[in-house]
Structure formats: C-alpha cells, structure tokens
Amino acid sequence: MKPDDKASAGSDLSSQEVEQTSQETKISGPSYLTVTNTLTSWMFTLDHKRIGLMYLVGVLSMFLLGGVFALLVRTELFSPIPLITPLFAGDDAGAQADLYNQWFTTHGAIMVFLVIIPGVPAALGNFVLPLLLGAKDVAFPRLNLGSFYLWMCGAAFFVYVLFSGGVDTGWTFYTPYSTSSPTAVIPAVVGVFILGFSSIFTGLNFIVTIHKMRPKGMTWFNMPLFLWATYSTAVIQVLATPVLGITLLLLILERTLGIGIFDPQNGGDPVLYQHFFWFYSHPAVYIMIIPAMGVISEIIAVHSHKRIFGYRYIAYSSVAIAIFSFIVWGHHMFTSGQSTMMNIIFSGITFSVGIPSAIKVFNWIATMYKGSINLNTSMLYGISFIFLFTIGGLTGLFLGVLSIDTHLHDTYFVVAHFHYVMMGSALIAFVGGLHHWWPKMTGRMFNEFWGRIACTLVFIGFNLTFIPQFVMGSLGMPRRYYSYEDKFQIYHQLSTIGSYVMAVGFFLTAFYLIQSLVSGKKAPMNPWGGNSLEWHTPSPPPLENFHGVPSATDPYELDQFDYDPVTGNYSSQSSKGLA
Amino acid sequence: MMQFLTSSFQSLATQTGPTFWLPEAVSNFAPTVDGDFYFVYWVSIFFLVLITALLILFMWKYSAPEGQKATSQNDHNLVLEIAWTGIPVILSLMMFWYGYKGYVAMATPPANAMVITAEAAKWSWNFSYPASGTVVSGASEDFNEIRNALRSGELTAEQAAEREAKVLEKAGLHVPVNTPVQVNVLAADVLHSLFIPAFRVKKDCVPGRIGQLWFEATEPGVYSLYCSEYCGQGHSAMHSKVVVHPSQEDFDKWLAVAASYDETLPFTELGEIVWKRKGCVSCHSLDGAMKTGPTWKGLFGSERKYTENGTLGSAIADESYIEESIRYPMKKISDGYTGQMPVVKLTDKEILWVTEFIKSLRQ
Amino acid sequence: MSGDAHQEKPEEAAGEHGDGHGHGHSPHLAHHFDSLQQQFEAGKLGMWLFLATEVLLFGGLFCFYAVYKANHPELFEWGHQFLDKRWGATNTMVLLFSSLTMALAVREAQLGRKNRILFFLSITFICGLGFMGIKYIEYSKKFHEGLFPGKSFSYATVTTAETERDLLELNVVAQKTDISRPLAEVVLIEPKAKGQVKTPAIAPGGRAINQDEIDVEIEKQSGHPEGDGLYIPPAELPKSARPPNAHVFFSIYFCLTGLHGIHVLIGMAVMVWLMVLVVKGRIGPEFFTPVDLGGLYWHLVDLIWIYLFPLLYLVE
C-alpha cells in the first residue's frame, strides 16, 4: 500500500531543492508522498504524515490478523463440539481447548493493544493533528518516529508469540493463571509493555503539540473537536499507561523470580493485580473511544454541512470522560471479592461516565437536524457509530448496576457490550475517519458505491454477530468457553453467520481502498466541504503541510463553500487567500 | 430420591421458566435482579428507539446531494442541553440505587444460613457440607460424558436425564428449598468463579481468600452451575448442577446417601467411585490418554522416573509410592509433568480403595 | 528513555537532515518551530510530562508498597533490619549534593561558562557513581546473605546460623557457669551502652554473665565471623522471628531501588551526553535546553530517592 511500490526509486531530490521548487510552483509542488522516495526516506522519515501512514498500514495489517483469529473463534463456536480445532490440534481434547484459548487471547490482545489503542490516535491522529493545527509537524518528530518503532517492536513480539506456541491467559493476563500458564506469557507481556511506551510517547507528543503549536488566532475553543478529543486521550495515555507498565514489569518478575506480589503461592494477592490492571485498562477503553468520538464530531458536522451543535459541551464532555475514567476501574471486579463498600462506590461513579457520553450523542443528532446530509460512506459510518455506540453504552449501564452485573459478569453479555463499544464504535469510527481523510492522505477518491455497500454489510453483519450474544449472555452463557450447552447453539450460529457477513464487508473495503490507490480519481483539495485547516492544503499535502503560513479558521463554518461538480471540490472566496 | 431428580429434569421450565432474556428465576434474588434488569432495559429501549427514530428521520428528511447548503446553522440550545444532561442524571441515579439495594442484600448472608463450602480446582468442583463432614464432587466429567453421549445420539434425552439423576445422587451442589444457604468459595490453584444463572449469583474463587455468596432457592429442580472465571484448558468443562430439594427431609436423606460408600462393593469399584467423586478423573485417565496427570493405565508396578527436590530418581510404583503421591503430591514430580496435582484429602480407606483400583488397571 | 524528550533540538539544529534549513533562523531552531522560545517551551512541557509518567511509574510501585505495608506490617518490621541506615543516609546526602551541583551546572549553562558547566556536570556524575557504588555494596551484602527477591530467597540457610548461635550460646553459658553447684542459674546481662562496664550482680546460686562475654567466646569458638560462606555474626541476626513470606519485603525493596538505580544510570548517561554537547560547543546562553531538561530529570531521580529512603530504611 505504500506509495514507494509504484514510485521510481532514487528520485533523490535534496530537501533544499524541494523547498525551492515548492515555493516556486506553489500549488502544484510535490506532495509529501512523492518528495523523495527511497526506502530509507520512509524508514527514517520524521514527517508526521509518513509516520501516520506507516502506522496505518501496520494497524490495518494487525486488524486483519486479529480479524482472522476472530473468525477462527467464531467458526469454532458454530458448534459446541470440536469443529475446526481438531484440524490444527489433532485428536487430543486438551490440546484443542488450549488452542481455542490461544485464539481468543491472541484475538483480544492484538485488537486491543495493536489495533484499537493506536488506531485513531497514532494512525489517523498522527496524520491529521498537525494539519488541523496548521503546524508543520508534531512537537517532537524524532520521538514520534521512535513511538512508531516501539509499536513495530511490540508487534514483532506478538508475532513471535504466535510462532512460539501462543499465549492463553486472556487479554487481561490475570494472575495466578498467567504466572503458571506454560505458554509464552513473557514475550506477550513484554510486547504489551513496549506498546505501552509507544502509546505514552504519542500522547506526550500530542499534548505538547496542542499546547504549544496552535497557530495564531486559534484559541482552545476554536480548535476542531478532534483536537479536544486527542488531547483528552493523550492525558489518559500519559497518566495511566505507566501504571500498566510497572504492573506488567512486576508480572514478569513474578513469573521469573516469584517475587510474591501477585501470586498467592508466594504470598501475593491476585486481586491486587486486577486493581492495577484495570486502573490502566479501564481508562484504556476511553483511550479507544474518545478519539473515535472526535472523529465522529468531525464527520457528522462536515457531511451534514452544518455547524457542530453544542461545541463546548462536546469539548468539555471529552475532558470529563477522561477525568472520570480514572476512578471507575473497580466496576470490572464486582464479583472478585473486593469489599462491598468499594463495589458500591465504584458502581456509583461508573454512571458518571454515562452523562458526558449522553451529551455527545444528543449533540451529534442535533447537528444533523436541518443539515444538508450527504449519505456518503463516511457519513454512513458516522451514523452507524451513533446507533452502535448507543447500544454499547446503554448495555454498559446494565453492567454498572451492581445487582445486574453480579449476574452478567463474565458472560457473553459483557463480550457483546465491549464489541459494541470497541468494534461497533471505536473501530467503526476509525474506518469512518479513514474514509473521511483518505482523499487527503492518498490524494485519491475511493469508490463511493462500493463504500456504501461495504458499510451496510459491516453494519448488518456486526449486529447479527453481537445481538445474539447479548441474549445468550443474559441467559447465562459464560465467556471464554470452548464448548457450551446445547441450548445456546442457535445464538452462536447466528453470531457466526453475522461475523462472516462482516468479514465480507471488510474485505470489500480493503479491496476498493487498494483499488483506489491504483486507479482512483484524483482527489480535490476539499472534497467534502470541510473548513478545518487540513482542507486548505492540497491533497495530498506538501512536505511542509502548507504553502505559506496558515491562519486559524473557524473549523465549523461550513456553509461558505460552493460545490463544483466537475472537480468535486468545495471552494469559497474567503478560503482562497489561505492557499 | 431418584424419582424426584428424574422428574425435575423433565419438569424444568414450568412457571418460572426462562424468558427471552433471562434464565429461570428460582432464588430470592431473582425477582429483584430481574426487576432491575428490566428497568434498565426499558430505559435503554426508550433511548435507543428515540435515537434510532431521530437518526432515520434526519437521514430521510435532510439528505441532500452534494453542494446543497444546510437550512440552518443553529448551534446551541441551552434548554436542550440541560434536558439531555438532567434526565440521564436522574435515570442513572435510579439505576445505581436499585442496583445498590439489590446488591447489599446479596452481600449480607443471614446468620442462620446453612453453610456449604465450594472448592474449585482445575477443573472440578468439590462441595462440602461441614455439618456432616461430607464432601461430594461436582462430577463435571460425568456431565460432560452424558452431554457428549446425548449429542452423538448414544443416549436419548430420557436416558440422559436418568443418567444425570444417577450421578446427582452422589454429586453436585444440593440445597433444600426455601432455606438460606451460604456458600463459601475457595480455590486451590488459579481463579475460578461459581456461577448459578438461575439464582443470579456469582462469586470469584480466589486462591488464598475465602469468598462467600448466599441465596435461598425458591423452586425445587435441577439447575446449571458454571465456572465463569477463565481458568485454562478445562474452563468450559468445569460445570456442574445445583439440585434444589423439595424439603429439608429430602435433602437430609440425600446427604446421608451421599456421605456413604456402599462398602459391600469390591474395593476396585469403590476406588473407581473415589476416582470420580474426588476429582482424580479430571487429570488421570484410565485408557492411557495423557491429561494433566499421568494415566493410571499400567501405572501400578511400572518404573516411574521423578524429580525430588531437584534431583532425579526412580522407583517402582507400589502401594507406598502411590500413597505418598496422593498424600504429598509435590514431593515426587513425575517426568513429563509439572507439579499441578492438588492435595486431595482422602481417608485411609479411600486411599486403600484407589490403590486397589489402580492396581486393577495393571496391564 | 530519558533522552528522548529533549534529544530533538540540538541534533536537529545541527542540520543532520536537511529539511530544517534556509529560514535564516538560529541554527538551534528546528524547522517546525516558529521561534526558539516556542521550541524551548515545548521541550520543557514535554519534559514535565515525561516526568509525570515517571512519577506514575514509581507511583505504581509505591502503591504496592502501601498495600503491603498496610496488610503485612510485620514484613517491614523484620526486613528493614537488614537495611543499613548509615549507607542509606550517606546515599541521601550524596544525591542531595549532586542535585545542588546539577542546579549549579544549569545556572552556568545559562551564563554560558563552558568550563564551569563541565566541572559541575562531572561532580554530579561522580556523585551518581558514588551512589551506585554504595548501592553495589549494599546489594552484594544482601545477595551474600541470601536475601533475594522472590523464590530464590534463601535466608533459610542463615536460620541455621540462628540455631547455631543458640547452640553455641548454651555451650558457652555451660562453660562459664559452674553447673556442679546446686541451683545454678545464669543471668544474662546486656550491656546498657557501649563501653559501659557493669559489675554483674551475682544471682543466687549462680553467676551473672555479661552478654559481651558470651559473644566474644562464641566468636572464638566458632572461628567466624569473617570468611567462609553464609555465616552471619549472631549479633547481626534480626531480633524478631522471621515472618512468613519475608521475601516480599525484599521483592519490594529490590524493585523500588532497582528501578531507581536504573534511573540513576540513565541520568549518568545523560550527563555524559551533556558533557559531550558542552565540549562540542553546542551549549550557550541562547541555547541551554538540554542541560535544563537533564537537570529536571536528575532532580526527579533525586526526589524519588528522598521518598524511598525513609519508606524502606526507616520504617518501624
């Protein structure tokens, strides 16, 4: 997917020359994609756009890998008796179950740590954030590249784990199972540890960038909401991830040296591990959703051609969610044996997160009211998001209620809940954002027709996959089960069929996106009529992001543009001066 | 006894049978939990329908071709903001309150509750009734076998129910109806969790801690019991049954039977019963298959290589070797295995019987 | 780790990659910043954030400490006896002093006095070295005694020394007393303070023995204390009985001080790197960000130790 495949190697313009040319030729200068095109120019690039693209390729490949494991899991669960595990594990019933356990662990860990946490912030965020700010780059480009290589390194550990017998602890690495499991727990944990630092440095970079590199005239309340979202996210990344780091370090030490902090056999306390794990991993779920919400704020406003409704409420609610997210972790442990008092407190606080989320949902809907809605692919993803997030969020409320969670904890209801919020919301927003910014990133338009079809397939497949899981979960089907009672089979079968439909949708997406790189229409500067700064520079942008120095616009002043059906571009008098 | 069990398998799902969303509701908590559930459920349905309706309406009404301008650029409305902040606040406070009330009841067992201990180990349950000192197993293995036989058509539904009833005569979690029961949960190795959907109760079994849950079953019958905290290979096979007896007498009768071995049986058969009842079955096969522990087929009299305190050794598996293996499983670790065998407390008699049983599996 | 946040500027400023040229700006200014001021502020904010993550990293460990202290105070009471307060205090002083010299280095950097920067940086570096040296002494003593974190904790071998001491003591007492006399009784007298000789009172039917006497005798008989293997002088054995899971204290001790030690090492590496920059003449009054940020980092490392010292060495 990288453009250097098709580029002629060795167009080795020195950057000085590039700058001169770009100044001379103004609009038609080389883009960041074509400016130099050797392998090393990509590997050692400090350009946030290239780093973003590399993340994107990495994250999407990992999504494919995680998705393959999901399909294996789903296929196996089509029937309560061993179905496909015998193909890989032979006749030994124990080995079959072990294999299944490795599948869902690998699936969960890849999706969480390699796909969805870096997804929006690192892949999309890296590309868009400096553009939205009108900056030339993030504050620390070298650190940014470092983060990317840390990500690669973490991914390499996971791939190594796959080839060295897998890991079967569940993505939560609960002790003492994780200290006694014979599988490759340590490499997996090291991988997660490294990915944690990748995430920390990305967050750190973004905070500084947003604080210090806003252009003249851009106040905090003049920023696109995506920036508020990434900012809030970055705060969580910087403050919560180190705790995961130290916890994982201790887990490794527990496994190797038996230091006796988590393992009851050595005098440790497994519940303590859970506290520390969720102290990170609960905020982590908001690392996934807040930037996704930021993407949705952009998509909904731009494609409705209407000023975002309740700007300040959306902005503040991002911050509120980030803050509250730090104090609700105990809701994952209602049945673990922590004290009754703690349960009550955590349950109470849990609901506080629902309120800012509600505010966002309603403001998005109000934005659509009396808009001029283009039901194109990005917008369809945006609308899917609102619907799916509502379901995911509302089912989160069931889980926050103490008495109900006692029944629902560790059942498929929880599985369905978090797929609605992680896959149905965060990932859908990621894919939506991918479409929204695709023309800007690649300079190509994708095929709208297939885009809409694929989005519809994903939407239908997704609901078909996970609605039955709610039902069987509340009926008592525990999660992480390789085999189950016959009465649940019908739900599992529906779910499996749904996952195939969804897979077709995603493969279709991959197909037309790659096809657009080869033969897509050239993208105009502003194909959707957005007014944030990235739409004021050519698609794809030049190396320095902007020709000249951009000055802040009102990102949501969207009715000033006129659409030119020939070029597919939105333009206006007032924005011309910027180019 | 037997009739009660068989008939209760058939009569499951009567008045309080499962609904579309929730399983049969047969404990004192079930009505509260279900009430809470449906409260949140209807609130959610309301918002979901509202939001979906608005989305569809707006998609339909305001969809426009590229280039058309929006008819309004209005971007705020304080009344709306207050409404959609305030209403969720109130609703979620209510949710919290109901959940809190329901949960506090669950968390405080009454003082007069009958106490049972449930001990989880990879991958079996043992239930002990301290009042009589009886330990019965969860018999996960038997239930799995029956399930498989049923699936493969070896057994008809009736036969399966009969077999389950037979197993349940000496296994499973048994409680009398309408009596508060407190279950203390323990774990021998890793985390497990005791989950009885029909009672809406669940508690993690944490090694090194004693957890507790309680309930009062309201309807005689047989219900599923699962391990719901991931515990490795046999996690999904670690299930058992709860039997609610129609009366205290019925329960007492069962307990008396469960506590006893039919000592008129030959030792080897008694040994087999121990093998099943005490959970050896989950790790030791009789047919040579490798499981977590070495198979017992041909074990007796064979030469065993082991590690003891880091040094290698070997011995012939004779009576005393087996006794030692059972009493101090961590002492000699057989080659090819890790020291995963728990200490299962067997009486002298039981050890004798098991040894005879293992002997009988000699080649 | 530590270098990342502020490594950008100087190297970028050197123009090792070409995309930062031609603006006629200061050579220290990276291409994506508008002014040196902005660049400096960005670097500083970045460093503060980085320090925040460091604090949280340690914060996690401190939480483990707090939890265990609350649940098992006996571990700490027993374990801390093995930590030598004098070494700990010395190290505290060393680090405090190094913080001072670091601060002076930053000041000199702002003034651009090259030799003085180098001087203060090297003093700081040497302090770091000294700190690690002392840690080395402390660690090797622990390892020697079998006070490892976790499963390999083998202070058990030393418990034999404890019983050994009991045996010897009995032996000595028997020798010193005339057990042939009826009603012989032994009164052990512990010396109140060093050097204070007290005439022992004679117990009825026996004689009083000064504790020192026994100790001296034991030393003679056992042929220790110096030398072979794991022998620990009885006087240095902990006074209270070893609680179960005593190793957890040492797990926490080694995790905390180990992680801190790694940070000191990183800080020393930063110091070397700063000195190279200074020698190369990259630091001056108009550009001293690296020294400034390095200083911040060093102060944090110092600060963490200030918390570690009382929490580990002075618990009682």
Ligand code: HEA
């Ligand atoms: C992107 C990820 C994401 C997001 C955004 C959320 C959002 C929420 N989650 Fe979820 N959650 C996970 C990911 C996520 N979760 C994961 C991964 C797990 C399981 C991990 C594991 O065990 O493996 C989990 C598990 C989990 C549990 C533990 C369940 C258990 O194991 O027993 C709980 C319990 O309280 C919970 C609650 C919530 C709540 C209250 C929200 C809220 O933030 C939701 C807020 C949104 C709304 C409320 C909807 C919008 C509002 C309206 C439409 C208006 C009406 C609103 C009201 C009346 C209040 N989640």
Ligand code: HEA
């Ligand atoms: C972001 C997180 C994420 C995502 C996206 C998914 C996606 C999916 N998940 Fe997963 N899941 C988790 C996170 C996620 N999951 C976690 C954390 C767990 C818990 C693990 C544990 O218990 O430890 C879990 C567990 C889990 C289970 C429970 C296992 C068990 O408890 O026994 C199941 C079962 O059905 C399941 C199914 C699926 C399915 C069918 C998808 C599908 O949506 C996947 C569809 C994707 C594809 C088919 C790939 C197609 C991709 C391409 C073609 C690449 C190119 C794409 C583009 C260009 C857009 N998941």
Ligand code: CUA
């Ligand atoms: Cu035991 Cu799961």
Ligand SMILES: [Cu+2]
């Ligand atoms: Cu959570």
